[in-house]
Amino acid sequence: MNFGLLECDDGNILDGDGCSADCTVEAGYVCSGGNITSPDVCVSTQVLTATLSLVRANLLLVRFSGSVVSSVNSIAEIWWSPRG
């Protein structure tokens, strides 16, 4: 956990999630909230743009300007957010 001596500590040794394996904040992220008992939480600062195209009846194509993660709330509702 982050004792204030590291740029960040998210509790893992993975790169690409905002806090690198050597505990530095990765480009395009901000990390905060870490303390002696809790890890930092890193979020992407990337602002995405989306392009919508109606491919054919009942088929919509969504293209994003960057990597995203998605979550499905219902068969008609999908949410996307910047990866990270």
Ligand SMILES: [Ca+2]
């Ligand atoms: Ca990490």
